[in-house]
Structures are given as C-alpha cells and as structure tokens.
Amino acid sequence: MTISIWRYSHLALAVSSFLLLTLLSITGIILAFEPISQKTQPFGVNGFSQITLAKSLPALRKAYPDISELTVDANQFVKIKATDTNGKNLDAFVDPLSGKVLGTTPKENDLFETVRSLHRSLFLHEVGRAIIGVTAFLLMLITTSGIALIIQRQRGIRHFFKRIVRDSFAQYYHVVLGRLSLIPILIIAISGTYLSLARFDIFDIKKNSIKVDFDNIKSTPVRKATEISVFKNTKLSEVESVEFPFSEDVEDYYTIKLKDREIAVNQITGDILSEVVYPKAVVYSNLSLDLHTGRTSIVWALVLAVAAANILFFIYSGFAITLKRRANRVDNKFKANESNVIILIGSENGSTYRFAKAVHQQLLKQGQRSFITELNNYTIFPKAEHLIIITATYGLGNAPTNAAKFFNLLKKYPQGQNINYSVLGFGSHAYPDFCQFAFEINNFLSQQTWAKPLIDVHTVNDRSPQEFELWAEAWSQQSGLIIEASADLKMPQKHKLKSFTVSSNTATGTEDGAFSVRLKTKRLQKVTSGDLLAIYPANDNRERLYSIGVIDNEIQLSVRLHEHGLGSGFLHRLTVGQKMQARIVYNKHFHFPAKSPEVVMISNGTGIAPFLGMINQNKANVPCHLYCGFRHSHSVDNYKAVLNQGKAAGKLQHLRVALSREGNKQYVSDLIARDPDFMVNVLSTKGTIMICGSLAMQRDVMDVLEGICKTKTGKGISYYQSHNQILTDCY
Amino acid sequence: MPRFFKLFCLFAALFMIGQAASAQTNKYKCMVQMSNYMGDGAYVVISLINSKGAYEKTLYVLGSDKKWYNSLKEWHKFYKAKPTNINAITGASVTGGDRSVNVIELEQSKINAGYKIRFESAVEDKKYNVSDVEVPLTTEGLSAKTEGTGYIRHVRFSAN
Known part of the structure; x- marks a missing residue:
C-alpha cells in the first residue's frame, strides 16, 4: 500500500532528524530577524x-x-x-x-554571527555543514511525503484545500498548518539543500575571471563617465558591486558585477573590455540564499520565521499523534484459537481502536475470551462464536492499511463453524464515500456460508458516542453479552426515561401474532419515523429496541409476538391508558431522506413500521413506492387503513405486496427482481432505497440489487450505500 | 646647574621621542585581488618583515573576527607575543574573485632598506599560506604588480 509507505517514511524521516530540525528551526527563527533588523536601518534612498x-x-x-x-x-x-x-x-x-x-x-x-554559525555548521566546520545539508535534504523528503499524505487524505489534489476532519488537536493542526506552510517549508528545504550542495562544489559555481587583452586597450575616443552607454543602461538595483579603477591608468578599468555576469569597462572610452557570464549555478545559489534567508524582503523573512515555528509545532504534534497511535496497541490475554469473541479492526490512524478496546475490555471483564487484532491478521478462529469487525474507510472507499489483505484472507480461510458477525463502520459524512469499506465487508461476509449476521451493519459518524451506543445496544440485545458503551466512553450512565401513554393496542392480533401499539407522549416533535424506542420490560438493564413509525402524531410500534419474548410479551400485555417508561433513540441514518426525489421502501413483516410513519409524514408528497412482504394476506390487514389513507393523499404511489405462504409464495426480493429498470432508475436519479426488516430479507434484497447494479450501472451496491442512497435498518 | 641640566635632558628626551613618533610616513593604497578559489572569505594579514625575515609590524588585517586569527599561524605567534591595537587597520575578509583596496602607512626610512611586505592568507578548512605574496619594499616593488601563490591573484600599490 502506497499510503503506508508514505506514512512510514514520513515518520522515519522525522524521527531521524527531529533533534537537528528543532535546533535549526529555533536558530532559523532567530536569524529571520536579522534581515528585519537590517531593513529598518535608515540607509536607503528614495527612487x-x-x-x-x-x-x-x-x-x-x-x-x-x-x-x-x-x-x-x-x-x-x-x-x-x-x-x-x-x-x-x-x-x-x-x-x-x-x-x-x-x-x-x-x-x-555577534549574536547573529554565532547563531548563523550554529545554524549552518553546528560549530563543526565541514562535518557540521555536511550534517546540516543532509538534514535539509531530509526535511525536503519529509515535506514531500507530507504533501503525498495530505493528497491521500483529501482524496486527490483537487480537494487539497477542502475541509479536514478533526480527530484530535494534534492531528487536526498538523494537517491544517501542514498544508498552509508546506510551500515555504519546501522552499526552505530545497534552498538549504542547494546551498549545502553548492558548498561542497557539487555544482559548477566557479566564476571565470575577467580576461582583459591589455595589448588592445584603446585610450580614444575619450568619453565622460556620464556618457558611457553601459553606465546609462545599467541601474544600481541590478548591480551587486562595482570595483573602481585602481588608478587613472588606461590599463585599470571598472569591474561591474551584476547578478548573472561580470563586465570590465574601459574607464576612458567606456568600451566593454570583457564580459564573463556566471554559470547558472551561481544565479541559483543567489536565489537560494535570497529564499533561504529572506534577506531581500521583510515579508518573506517573516513568512520564513512563521514556517520555522511551524516546523517546531509539527515535531510536537507529529510525536503526539505517533504516541497516541502506539498507545492504542493492545495485548491479548487469550490466543486467537481459544477465544470465542474475535474483534477485528481496520484503522488508519488508530482512533477507532479506542472504541474497539472499550468493547474488548468489557467482554474480558465479563469473563469472555475476547481476542482483538487487525483485519490483516484474519485467520481460522476455531472457537469463535462472535466476530465483530470495527473498521474505518480510507481514501476513495479503500481499505485502511491494516485491512488491505482482508478479502483475500477471507477467501483463503473459511471458518469451520457458524459464526455470528457484526460490522461497525467508522467514518465521517465529510467524505463522500461514507463507511464504504464497512459496507463492502458486510456484503462480502453475507455471502459466506459460515457467517451469520447477528445484527445489521452499523455506522458511526464522526465518532458519535450515540451511534456507537446504538450498535452496542443492538449487539448486546442479540448476543446476550452486555456492552455498556457508557463505561469507557464517558457517557451518562443512566438514561433519562420518558413517560408514554398507550393510546391503542391491537393485541388481539392475527394468526402470526403481529400487532400494533400506539403511544402518546408530550413533546413529540423531536421524534420522527425511523427512530427507535428503547423499552425496559423487566426494569433492569435489559433493553429492547423497536422501530418507530410516527402516525398522526403518535408513536406506532409494529410488533410480532414471540413465544417467551421479553419485549414483545411486555408490549402485548399493555392496555389502553397504561403508562410506561421508555427512551427515544435518535437513529438519524434511517430517517426519511430530506432531499431525495424518489424513495423505494422495502420491508418484510413488522419491518413496515417505520415506513408506515414515513408515508404518513410525507407531506411533500415525494414519490414513495412500498414493497412489503408478509406471510399471509391477512397480515396486511393490520396496516391497510394507514396505507390506503396514504395512497388517497398521494403520499404513497405504489404498493407491492409479496406473500410467502399464500398464492405465488413470493418473497419481497422477488418483487425487486421483477423491476430492475425501475430500481436502477431510482438510484441513478439520486433516489433512495430504504430497507427494514429481517437480516435474511436484507441479504436477499441486497443480492438482487447487487446483481442489478453491477450489470446496469457497473457500480457495486456498496457505492450507493456509502452515498446514503441505500439505507438499511434490519435486525 | 644640575637642576638646569636635568631639565635640559628631559626636554631633549621629549624632543627625540616626538621626533621618533613623527617619523616620516607615507600612505599607500594597497590592492589585494583574490583568485577565484572556492570557499569562505579569506583572512589576509599584511606585515612588515625586516631583513632578518622577522615580523616587525602589522600593516593591515583583512578579517575582523579575532577567533580566526590563530589560523594565520606565523603572524599569530608574533601578534600574541606583542599585542598591539589593530582596530584602526582591520577590514573585512575577502572572498574568491573579489578585491580589497585599503590604505596602509609605510615609514619612508624602511623603503629600499632590505624590508619586505608579506601577505599571509588562510581560509576556513583550507590550506594556510605563510607567504602568499612577498613584495620587496623597494621603489620598484611598490610600483609593480606582484603575483600571488595562494588565494591571492596579485597585489598592487599606489601612492596615496
């Protein structure tokens, strides 16, 4: 991976030269004030x-x-x-x-003199100069690798000056200041390197001496110095020095040294006796000196001082970042082949490690044999029951460096037993390809026969503790192992619960046990369809989550009664007017898309719950198409009223129903497979597909969509997932 | 009488000292033209050498940082043994290809009397030349151009 090469070289170069760079930066800052102090002297003249x-x-x-x-x-x-x-x-x-x-x-x-001597030779003469030259060259490489890293991070040179995602103080300002001052620093490094090389005669900066043919010197015609044309055509500002004739003898002449040449002028006739053009290297040397010292401009001298100060900051922040990254390394108590929970991490700069470690520690505390490692260390895990994959995405939807080999390893090592997996993606919506790599892993795993999805893929935007908690709760609920996100991530321990009043309950239900509960609460405006309701049926830490559909300003839960179901049993027993305590979980990633021109909703069973609410709340009449699957035709009856009302009001355009135990015995994925052009059209016109229901249904639908997209658009389904065009909330 | 004699002696002594101090001196412009060597500015010291080949007087020093004076080894021995105030006859060091023109003072009596003017040169981390140029202190010597053997290409004098 080129990314890691750049990063390792950036770090290795910095480590190898930071002591000298610190010294050079400090002395450099002091020296920048020399031209400033000189220029304020009153020795200049107007014009x-x-x-x-x-x-x-x-x-x-x-x-x-x-x-x-x-x-x-x-x-x-x-x-x-x-x-x-x-x-x-x-x-x-x-x-x-x-x-x-x-x-x-x-x-x-004297101060400047001593500091300069330290700056260019460490008081070590030639040896010191060589060391400084090498350091300048290293700085050049550090800057170059830094530019490469910024380009990688910003996904291409075009986005070079776009917003930077803030991870931590050191990381943020390392990058922000880096891209502002890398040009001056690169100039400092290049000019410094050039000056050092010039010093060691690498370039031909030997000036030839003026050769004057004394036999042919003329003493007529006599011209006044004010009339000599070369004098009239040369401005003082172009001149470095003039040596006046040593005596009035005709053989003594003016020597005029310009920036790029030297000319000898007959003091009597004004003839040009000889002209020597300096090698280009001399001009470059002078330019390097101008750029490196800021001697020609106060503004540039100040820029150099600031850039040198920035180098000091980079040394500090660079080490802060590195130390933080190293601190993220964890030791495992258990070996990979004896652990029942495997946590795999894909992370470029280690910030996701903090979350993964929190999960790891909690599992260990509960006596679980948890093993944490990088995705690249994937292998056979003979005792594994749970696989948790926590990964960031790097570059244009690429794998982070320590996860680059994962897909190949996954093909190479099929697990021998069934393992429940859960993928948690970390990313930021500031980047267009939000969590794409996590989606890819999830889709890839779903195709492995041994891999059983425990919960739907989750994402965390900008390290949001709430979103992480959402995953932790979902995972705890399904696995029976408790992860309290709060303990290690500094969140309020106790959730504030709200009071809800039951306004209706169709608990009589249908044959397959589906029923709807409606709840009222004060101040409903903060809730919208797609959010979740967390209930605590036994008043302990056991929490159950249900999708919310907001219908006519009430919360509607669509539930199926399970035998011995803790949550569904509790809800089933609720009677009208009864009060209950619960908590709203903000679930932004599954809200009705604000800007989408067209929305396809796909559900099975009670997964229809949020969609019922969304259709009800669709005041703007955005074209909505609902594809829902049920077992029996009477299952639909529960929702008929709301759906018909939506259709009549233009809030729902089409309704397609698949029945799995009656008639054609279709699944909802069969309905999708029937309308490939429509699906592609929705996706390619920036429309959205939302999926809610069981993970098995999600997998079937995603397989169908993947096939359709691959053949019709050439883009994988993860592309649309990462662009928020395919939203899922399955269980 | 003895008192008068003493007073006379004192006056005589004072007169002679004054006479010695105001010995006839002439000013000369002295040009040092450097060759195109590579490296830092050269330190050059111009000294008056007597007929025995020993240092007698420092005429001019090109180079102002005293910490480099020990690189002009032979002259530095003389200077250390008999330190004199050379502030008034100190100028900047000269880099390759440049020239330096300075005014030096020469006693009339030393000309054509077997004395020489020595140009001694040193460059940081480079060769030291005890005698880069030696010009016999004669009328011809002062009017000719004398080629150097080290960092100095040539030197010239002219009466000021």
Missing part, C-alpha cells in the same frame, strides 16, 4: 530603482577621488570603500547620488 550607474558613479568618484569599491547589499543600501578627507579608510553607507555619508557599516551582530 533607488531609477538610479543608473551613469548618474551615480561619476558623482561618487568626484566626492571620493580614491573610491575603490561600491556594493549594493540585499537591502538595496549602497556602501562604498574610499578614504575620507583625513586620509583615513572610509567604509560607509552613502547616498549614491550625492555621496553623503548616511551611516557607517555596523559591526556584525
């Missing part, structure tokens, strides 16, 4: 960029007859070397037009 050599050189030579040299520094201050009227050496900043002294050359600041 500097307009001054030509023809204006400046003769004036300066008149003011200082024995001027030997003029330099234009990075701050565009003009410095000369000459002798003053007392015959003393003069080394000062001057006005290039009048020669007026603006200030003497300040002594190099």
Whole structure:
C-alpha cells in the first residue's frame, strides 16, 4: 500500500532528524530577524530603482577621488570603500547620488554571527555543514511525503484545500498548518539543500575571471563617465558591486558585477573590455540564499520565521499523534484459537481502536475470551462464536492499511463453524464515500456460508458516542453479552426515561401474532419515523429496541409476538391508558431522506413500521413506492387503513405486496427482481432505497440489487450505500 | 646647574621621542585581488618583515573576527607575543574573485632598506599560506604588480 509507505517514511524521516530540525528551526527563527533588523536601518534612498550607474558613479568618484569599491547589499543600501578627507579608510553607507555619508557599516551582530554559525555548521566546520545539508535534504523528503499524505487524505489534489476532519488537536493542526506552510517549508528545504550542495562544489559555481587583452586597450575616443552607454543602461538595483579603477591608468578599468555576469569597462572610452557570464549555478545559489534567508524582503523573512515555528509545532504534534497511535496497541490475554469473541479492526490512524478496546475490555471483564487484532491478521478462529469487525474507510472507499489483505484472507480461510458477525463502520459524512469499506465487508461476509449476521451493519459518524451506543445496544440485545458503551466512553450512565401513554393496542392480533401499539407522549416533535424506542420490560438493564413509525402524531410500534419474548410479551400485555417508561433513540441514518426525489421502501413483516410513519409524514408528497412482504394476506390487514389513507393523499404511489405462504409464495426480493429498470432508475436519479426488516430479507434484497447494479450501472451496491442512497435498518 | 641640566635632558628626551613618533610616513593604497578559489572569505594579514625575515609590524588585517586569527599561524605567534591595537587597520575578509583596496602607512626610512611586505592568507578548512605574496619594499616593488601563490591573484600599490 502506497499510503503506508508514505506514512512510514514520513515518520522515519522525522524521527531521524527531529533533534537537528528543532535546533535549526529555533536558530532559523532567530536569524529571520536579522534581515528585519537590517531593513529598518535608515540607509536607503528614495527612487533607488531609477538610479543608473551613469548618474551615480561619476558623482561618487568626484566626492571620493580614491573610491575603490561600491556594493549594493540585499537591502538595496549602497556602501562604498574610499578614504575620507583625513586620509583615513572610509567604509560607509552613502547616498549614491550625492555621496553623503548616511551611516557607517555596523559591526556584525555577534549574536547573529554565532547563531548563523550554529545554524549552518553546528560549530563543526565541514562535518557540521555536511550534517546540516543532509538534514535539509531530509526535511525536503519529509515535506514531500507530507504533501503525498495530505493528497491521500483529501482524496486527490483537487480537494487539497477542502475541509479536514478533526480527530484530535494534534492531528487536526498538523494537517491544517501542514498544508498552509508546506510551500515555504519546501522552499526552505530545497534552498538549504542547494546551498549545502553548492558548498561542497557539487555544482559548477566557479566564476571565470575577467580576461582583459591589455595589448588592445584603446585610450580614444575619450568619453565622460556620464556618457558611457553601459553606465546609462545599467541601474544600481541590478548591480551587486562595482570595483573602481585602481588608478587613472588606461590599463585599470571598472569591474561591474551584476547578478548573472561580470563586465570590465574601459574607464576612458567606456568600451566593454570583457564580459564573463556566471554559470547558472551561481544565479541559483543567489536565489537560494535570497529564499533561504529572506534577506531581500521583510515579508518573506517573516513568512520564513512563521514556517520555522511551524516546523517546531509539527515535531510536537507529529510525536503526539505517533504516541497516541502506539498507545492504542493492545495485548491479548487469550490466543486467537481459544477465544470465542474475535474483534477485528481496520484503522488508519488508530482512533477507532479506542472504541474497539472499550468493547474488548468489557467482554474480558465479563469473563469472555475476547481476542482483538487487525483485519490483516484474519485467520481460522476455531472457537469463535462472535466476530465483530470495527473498521474505518480510507481514501476513495479503500481499505485502511491494516485491512488491505482482508478479502483475500477471507477467501483463503473459511471458518469451520457458524459464526455470528457484526460490522461497525467508522467514518465521517465529510467524505463522500461514507463507511464504504464497512459496507463492502458486510456484503462480502453475507455471502459466506459460515457467517451469520447477528445484527445489521452499523455506522458511526464522526465518532458519535450515540451511534456507537446504538450498535452496542443492538449487539448486546442479540448476543446476550452486555456492552455498556457508557463505561469507557464517558457517557451518562443512566438514561433519562420518558413517560408514554398507550393510546391503542391491537393485541388481539392475527394468526402470526403481529400487532400494533400506539403511544402518546408530550413533546413529540423531536421524534420522527425511523427512530427507535428503547423499552425496559423487566426494569433492569435489559433493553429492547423497536422501530418507530410516527402516525398522526403518535408513536406506532409494529410488533410480532414471540413465544417467551421479553419485549414483545411486555408490549402485548399493555392496555389502553397504561403508562410506561421508555427512551427515544435518535437513529438519524434511517430517517426519511430530506432531499431525495424518489424513495423505494422495502420491508418484510413488522419491518413496515417505520415506513408506515414515513408515508404518513410525507407531506411533500415525494414519490414513495412500498414493497412489503408478509406471510399471509391477512397480515396486511393490520396496516391497510394507514396505507390506503396514504395512497388517497398521494403520499404513497405504489404498493407491492409479496406473500410467502399464500398464492405465488413470493418473497419481497422477488418483487425487486421483477423491476430492475425501475430500481436502477431510482438510484441513478439520486433516489433512495430504504430497507427494514429481517437480516435474511436484507441479504436477499441486497443480492438482487447487487446483481442489478453491477450489470446496469457497473457500480457495486456498496457505492450507493456509502452515498446514503441505500439505507438499511434490519435486525 | 644640575637642576638646569636635568631639565635640559628631559626636554631633549621629549624632543627625540616626538621626533621618533613623527617619523616620516607615507600612505599607500594597497590592492589585494583574490583568485577565484572556492570557499569562505579569506583572512589576509599584511606585515612588515625586516631583513632578518622577522615580523616587525602589522600593516593591515583583512578579517575582523579575532577567533580566526590563530589560523594565520606565523603572524599569530608574533601578534600574541606583542599585542598591539589593530582596530584602526582591520577590514573585512575577502572572498574568491573579489578585491580589497585599503590604505596602509609605510615609514619612508624602511623603503629600499632590505624590508619586505608579506601577505599571509588562510581560509576556513583550507590550506594556510605563510607567504602568499612577498613584495620587496623597494621603489620598484611598490610600483609593480606582484603575483600571488595562494588565494591571492596579485597585489598592487599606489601612492596615496
């Protein structure tokens, strides 16, 4: 996997160089203030960029007859070397037009001098410079791998500056600041590397010396310095330095050093005696120096200082992330081949580990032999009864690094006994392919003969504790093993229960024991169809969940009475007017889609419950098509009233009913298989398919849909699942 | 009388000291043109060498950071033994290809008297040249261009 290569190299490079990078960043920040302190000196002149050599050189030579040299520094201050009227050496900043002294050359600041020496050679001369050069190169690689990681994380370069999902402080700002400052940091790294290489003569930066043919030097025609064309055409701002003729002898000439060349000019005739163009490497070296030191611009110097400070933050946050990730490693008490609960994890940065570990710890506490490992370590689990798969999705619906081999392993190691599985996907709706990998695993497992779905696939958006709890409750209910999500994830222990009043109960029921209970409560507006009602039939921690359909502002539960059923028995016994305590579980992923143009509802048995409510609440008359399956025709009678009312009001377009024990003996999946074009049309026009009922029905329907989608659209069903176009809530 | 004699002696001594101090000196511009060597700025010291080949006076130092002075080994021995204030005759170090023009003072009496001017050079982590250039302190020597053997390409003088 390329992802892990980038991440490992990013980490390995950082670990190998962080000490030096810390030192270099701190010294770099200090050095950034050198150009800033220099530029605030009052040695500049107005209109500097307009001054030509023809204006400046003769004036300066008149003011200082024995001027030997003029330099234009990075701050565009003009410095000369000459002798003053007392015959003393003069080394000062001057006005290039009048020669007026603006200030003497300040002594190099000892602090900057020492810090610079530390910054570029660690006081170790050549050895130190080599070490620094290597460090700069490593920084370049770290930055490059960092860019690659951001591109991976953001799914392509086009989304580079899109929103970043917040995991933790360190992770979030590592990425946010990373993409803001990676350009300056990359520039620092490249220029630093270049300067180091240049230092070790890797590039040809040897300047050729000017060769003047003294035999052919002419002393006529005499031109005034102000008339010499090369002087008139050259601005001071293009010049690095000018060496004045050593004497008035014709053999002594001006040497003008520009950024990219050096020219010798006859002081009498103004002829160009010789010209040497510097190798390109010299120009690059100068550019590197400008970029690395910020000597030409205060703004850039400040940018560099901020970027260097960011490097310090990256070192801190990078290690914080790594340590957190490492802390997630767990030791198993039991071996894989002796454990009855197997927890498999797919996680890219370890945040899902926290949840998986909580589950693992709780199971261990209850004396279960729980084994936790990565999806890539999947193998034969001879004693396993439960398989819990907790996985994130990475990139464009890809497997996380530690789960990449899972599908191959799954094919390779079919389990010998039946195992109940449950898949829990972690993800964020900020990404388009929400939990796609989890859906893929769930669909793939459902095709294995040994794998029995215990509960429907669940997802957790942005690590929502409520959604995690939803899964934990569903799983506990079906497995009989208690997972209290609250204990380890800091949630309120006791749920606040609400009071409900029974307004009707059709408990007389039909032959297959289906009945409906309607409940009233104050402030119903927070509840909608698709939410769940958690009841506590025995007033203990045993909880049962039922799908809610909101009909005429009342909660309707559709239930089938099971023999010895704890929950269904309790509900069956309820009488009108009776009060009961229960809790609403917000189940956002199965709400009626707000923006969908068309909705297909598929149910069997009491799975029709939320759909009854949704149809009733469909005030906008979004085209709805209900495909429902029952055993007998009289099972439908229970719901006839609500359905007919919906049809009459235009809230329900079509109703298709499959009866499994009468007439054609059809299943609801047979109805779906009959309308392939319709299903594809709904999906390809951004419509939604909602499925509620038994897991067996869900598997059949999904198989049919998978076949239809694969042949007609070329996309797997998990694509639509991850785009919230196929919603399931099965049990 | 003795008192007068003493006073006379004192005046005479003062006069002679004054005479020595104001010995006839001339100023010269001295140009050091560096070759295109690769590396950091060179430290160059210009010294007056007597006829026995010993250091007599420091004329100019190109390079201001005292911590590098020990790299100019021979001169540094002399300087350490007899430290003098060289602040007024210290300039910046010179990098490859550059030149440095400075004013040095030479006593008239030392010219054509067997003295030499030595240019000693050192570059960080590179070779040290005890005598990069030696110019005989004669009228011809001061008017000619003298080629260097190390980092210095040539040196020239001109009366100021």
